[in-house]
Amino acid sequence: DGGITQSPKYLFRKEGQNVTLSCEQNLNHDAMYWYRQDPGQGLRLIYYSQIVNDFQKGDIAEGYSVSREKKESFPLTVTSAQKNPTAFYLCASSGTGGQPQYFGPGTRLTVT
Amino acid sequence: DQQVKQNSPSLSVQEGRISILNCDYTNSMFDYFLWYKKYPAEGPTFLISISSIKDKNEDGRFTVFLNKSAKHLSLHIVPSQPGDSAVYFCAASVYNAGNMLTFGGGTRLMVKP
Numbered sequence: 001d002g003g004i005t006q007s008p009k010y011l012f013r014k015e016g017q018n019v020t021l022s023c024e025q026n027l028n029h030d031a032m033y034w035y036r037q038d039p040g041q042g043l044r045l046i047y048y049s050q051i052v053n054d055f056q057k058g059d060i061a062e063g064y065s066v067s068r069e070k071k072e073s074f075p076l077t078v079t080s081a082q083k084n085p086t087a088f089y090l091c092a093s094s095g096t097g098g099q100p101q102y103f104g105p106g107t108r109l110t111v112t
Numbered sequence: 113d114q115q116v117k118q119n120s121p122s123l124s125v126q127e128g129r130i131s132i133l134n135c136d137y138t139n140s141m142f143d144y145f146l147w148y149k150k151y152p153a154e155g156p157t158f159l160i161s162i163s164s165i166k167d168k169n170e171d172g173r174f175t176v177f178l179n180k181s182a183k184h185l186s187l188h189i190v191p192s193q194p195g196d197s198a199v200y201f202c203a204a205s206v207y208n209a210g211n212m213l214t215f216g217g218g219t220r221l222m223v224k225p
Contacts, residue, residue, distance in 0.1 A: 004155075031211055040121075042201060042217040043156070090155050098144050098163070098207040103155030 003027070004104035006091050011109045013085075021076045021107045023091030032074035033101060035090040036060065043090065049074055078109060085111045115139045116204050118216035125223050131189040133219050135202035138183065142204040146213070147176060147187045150199045159200075160187070163207065192223045 004025045013019045025032065031050050035043040045058030049068040063082025068074055074093075078085045088108050092101040117136045125131045133147075143164035148156035162169040162176045162185070169176050175188045189196055199220050203213040 006155075042215040044215075045212070048212065088153070092155075094211050096211065098205070098211065100146055100158040100161055101211065101213055102158060103148075106153065106155050108153065 004091060004093055004102060006089075006104040006107050008107060009105065011107055013109070013111050015111055016080045017111075018077055018079050019085075019109065019111075021078065021089055021091075021109070023074045023076065023104060024072055025074075025091075025093040025104075026072060027093055027095075027102065028071070029093035029095050029102075030071070031094045031096070031101075032068065033092040033094075034058075034064070034066065034074070034076045035092065037088045037090060037106075046076065046089075078111075085109060114217075115142075116202060116214045116216040118200075118202060118219045120219050121217070122220040122222065125192045125221065127194055127223055127225050128191045131187075131192045131196065131221055131223065133187040133189075133200050133202075133221065135185050135187075135216050136183060137185075137204050137214075139204070139214075140183070141206050141209075142214075144205045144207045145176070145178060145185050146203045146205075147174075148201045148203065149196075150201060150218070156201060189221075192221075194223050194225050197221055197223045 007022045033048040034046040047066040049055035065077045091104045094101040146161040147159045150156040178185045199218045202216045
């Protein structure tokens with residue numbers, strides 16, 4: 001049963017705390033991505049990774065960090081430096097050569 | 113600078129009729145286009161794609177049309193069903209440039225029974 005999993009579905013944190021969102025895929029995809037969605041808006045790219053041990057900043061990388069130690073996993077850390085961390089976070093993966101990105105179910109992060 | 117735009121934030125259609133969702137882009141390098149459907153609090157689901165060598169691609173009730181000269185694509189859903197009610201995002205990429213997608217802002221489709 002292939003797919004992308006994100007955990008947890010809902011996450012609550014106090015301001016000033018770092019928090020790590022999990023993303024795992026068993027689709028054997030090389031590329032993985034993190035997006036953020038705010039109410040009424042589209043998806044904005046935070047970070048992406050085309051291959052293990054390599055990743056690149058997207059359009060809104062400030063206040064976030066990632067790692068890609070395994071092909072299957074691409075965790076995202078939301079640091080205390082992120083000014084507006086409350087959002088819906090989506091992880092995606094894709095194969096190479098113009099294939100669609102496939103998305104996980106998302107994690108809603110609320111920071112108070 | 114929004115490179116992919118969906119100018120209609122919402123669309124309401126009667127069940128059984130055609131839904132037409134529109135998307136415009138400005139970057140002439142884009143050569144691969146996709147449509148995603150998204151329900152609240154869920155991840156987007158891939159619907160259909162089209163490459164720039166085609167002007168039409170069909171999959172069941174879903175057809176995507178591409179007008180390269182106008183930098184415009186549209187998604188047609190026929191017939192529309194209440195279960196189609198969701199937010200639809202168009203996305204664009206440059207085929208050999210790492211699969212990076214640029215998304216439009218989305219159009220909320222409401223199909224009334």
